[in-house]
Amino acid sequence: MDRYYKHSGKFSPLGVVLGLLAGTVVSVPLAFAYNYGIFSIPEARLRVLCTLAYGALVGAASGVAMCWGKVRSKAVAGLISFGASLFALYLSWAVWILHLVYPSFWVFNPLRAALHPRRMWKFILAVSSKGTWSFNSGPPTSGFSLWVVWGSEAALLLGFGVLVAVALVKRRAFCERCEQWCSQSQKLYFAPVLSADQFKARLEAEDLASLQTLA
Numbered sequence: 001m002d003r004y005y006k007h008s009g010k011f012s013p014l015g016v017v018l019g020l021l022a023g024t025v026v027s028v029p030l031a032f033a034y035n036y037g038i039f040s041i042p043e044a045r046l047r048v049l050c051t052l053a054y055g056a057l058v059g060a061a062s063g064v065a066m067c068w069g070k071v072r073s074k075a076v077a078g079l080i081s082f083g084a085s086l087f088a089l090y091l092s093w094a095v096w097i098l099h100l101v102y103p104s105f106w107v108f109n110p111l112r113a114a115l116h117p118r119r120m121w122k123f124i125l126a127v128s129s130k131g132t133w134s135f136n137s138g139p140p141t142s143g144f145s146l147w148v149v150w151g152s153e154a155a156l157l158l159g160f161g162v163l164v165a166v167a168l169v170k171r172r173a174f175c176e177r178c179e180q181w182c183s184q185s186q187k188l189y190f191a192p193v194l195s196a197d198q199f200k201a202r203l204e205a206e207d208l209a210s211l212q213t214l215a
Contacts, residue, residue, distance in 0.1 A: 005173050007072040015069025016080055022065035023058050023084020030057055031091045032107060035099055051153050055160030058088045063168030067181065070174070077169040078162050085161030089154055090114065097123050100132065
């Protein structure tokens, strides 16, 4: 669709607020579900699916909300979804840390850790030196290897969050005249004066002057 239509790049403050709000609100219950998944699934490689699902769901919530708010800018959609995904990543760390401290609890107030970023950082540094899990019953993964895993996890979560949100925003055309998303598609019929191949060639060449004569 990018060859025949491009968003105008316009957006409203309401769309920005809705995108951020939806992504952050959805992150709260999803952070607990994500935490449950990575602790409950024994196979480390399968936990990647939890990360992908977490990022995709946060991005979907943000993207749908931005569509409601009529955001037509891929750059804005990417920036807003990145912010929401970053919040989701930070919140997942807070929930993960609290579960390590209180392993018998699955639901608690994540603000207890989230409001103290310095304490969280010190705790993360302490965990990185010892590790909490391992591959195939081997020694606990720690140090540089653990940081690589954590970095990959963050990249997947943030990347999928942005990709899903941007895909939702750009999947439909927007009518700037009526200020509505286009919901129907119709086939065009061209008279013999201009074949479909000729029309396509002129459209792709952005020869709008000659196309206006067809109206």
